[in-house]
Amino acid sequence: MDADGLLAAGLLAAGIGLGATPGAAAEQEVTAQQVVSAMEKAFGVTPGERRNHIKGTCAAGRFVGLPAATAYSRSALFSGQPVPVVARFSLAGGNPRAPDTARTPRGMALEFRLDGGALQHMTMINTPVFGAAQPKTFLDQLLAMQPDPATGKPDPEKLKAFRASHPDSLAQAKFLEEHNPPASFANSSYFGLHTFRFVDRDGRTTPVRWRFVPQDGEHPLSDEELKTLPADFLERRLIERTRQGPLRWDMVLTIGRPEDPQNDPSRTWPEDRQQVKVGTLTIDSATPQKDATCEKINYDPLVMADGIAPSDDPVLHFRSPSYAISFAKRAAGQ
Numbered sequence: 001m002d003a004d005g006l007l008a009a010g011l012l013a014a015g016i017g018l019g020a021t022p023g024a025a026a027e028q029e030v031t032a033q034q035v036v037s038a039m040e041k042a043f044g045v046t047p048g049e050r051r052n053h054i055k056g057t058c059a060a061g062r063f064v065g066l067p068a069a070t071a072y073s074r075s076a077l078f079s080g081q082p083v084p085v086v087a088r089f090s091l092a093g094g095n096p097r098a099p100d101t102a103r104t105p106r107g108m109a110l111e112f113r114l115d116g117g118a119l120q121h122m123t124m125i126n127t128p129v130f131g132a133a134q135p136k137t138f139l140d141q142l143l144a145m146q147p148d149p150a151t152g153k154p155d156p157e158k159l160k161a162f163r164a165s166h167p168d169s170l171a172q173a174k175f176l177e178e179h180n181p182p183a184s185f186a187n188s189s190y191f192g193l194h195t196f197r198f199v200d201r202d203g204r205t206t207p208v209r210w211r212f213v214p215q216d217g218e219h220p221l222s223d224e225e226l227k228t229l230p231a232d233f234l235e236r237r238l239i240e241r242t243r244q245g246p247l248r249w250d251m252v253l254t255i256g257r258p259e260d261p262q263n264d265p266s267r268t269w270p271e272d273r274q275q276v277k278v279g280t281l282t283i284d285s286a287t288p289q290k291d292a293t294c295e296k297i298n299y300d301p302l303v304m305a306d307g308i309a310p311s312d313d314p315v316l317h318f319r320s321p322s323y324a325i326s327f328a329k330r331a332a333g334q
């Protein structure tokens, strides 16, 4: 791909979120309203639908935790009993006609329904790093993506300037450029990206990051498939796969050390950190989102049950009001 292509791919990654480079720019106030408005200008508005990750498929299943998790968290998620899960798989961005071959992130959002009515959310994407350390970078990316009135397309010069001035956007853009998108939602890992705090029975906390690793294995689209596949195939493939039998992902924790960045999802942790398998997600069925249970869920990542707490990551905290605005608009049919 040429330089402009790389930039465009990176821009599309803005379907997901971002912040600003550390330093003076990071101090600038950014509101969730500004970011949702910028999404609407970049992608258009489809009344009643999500402003981001608009294309999606509902799914249902269960999660069973392993005893290894209880050393870190007292969450009922890890009781060892099956916990019902309402899932949604998605394509980043707010354009309902975006092709499933796009070099953008794929999402997996999980709502765990714990005994007694408590909820735990995990709203993840399939890149191991996020495209922003601060909300300002996310906003600036969306602004750089606005279609130029003269051409109806984003201005490559603006995109270039965005990349040059926001180094925290580069690692995710590089990942999306170097890895073809998955052949199926079933053939991808999904990453929580932010640092969370696991809280044990004695109130001790451990910084962790989590990811879900597919038992079906990771399989990217070939270069040939990228050119020839139709715009819509992810939903059909997921539904067909669940009809053949249950689909599973292992939930794997990375245990952080005090020196690891805990408030910056644009930076990975060193590869030698301890990894612990803490449970298995099983998906039994999938269905188009229209009128299905996941359609009306706001997968706000700050919905957490006792035993799991947020870090101070500014991007994580910025997500909550942004999702609320998008949710309120679509719930009102706007």
Ligand code: HEM
Residues within 6 Å of the ligand: 016, 017, 018, 019, 035, 036, 049, 050, 051, 052, 053, 056, 088, 089, 090, 106, 107, 108, 109, 123, 124, 125, 130, 134, 135, 138, 191, 192, 193, 194, 265, 297, 298, 299, 315, 318, 319, 322, 323, 326, 327, 330
């Ligand atoms: C500044 C950062 C971010 C902003 C402003 C943002 C904004 C949004 C908005 C407005 C929605 C639509 C919500 C709705 O209508 O229900 C959304 C959906 C989504 N976002 Fe983010 N996001 C950010 C970061 C992230 C990150 C870091 C991840 C992954 C770790 C992520 C994953 C997702 C997923 C998977 C969905 C679809 C959820 C569903 O299926 O309903 N986002 N985002």
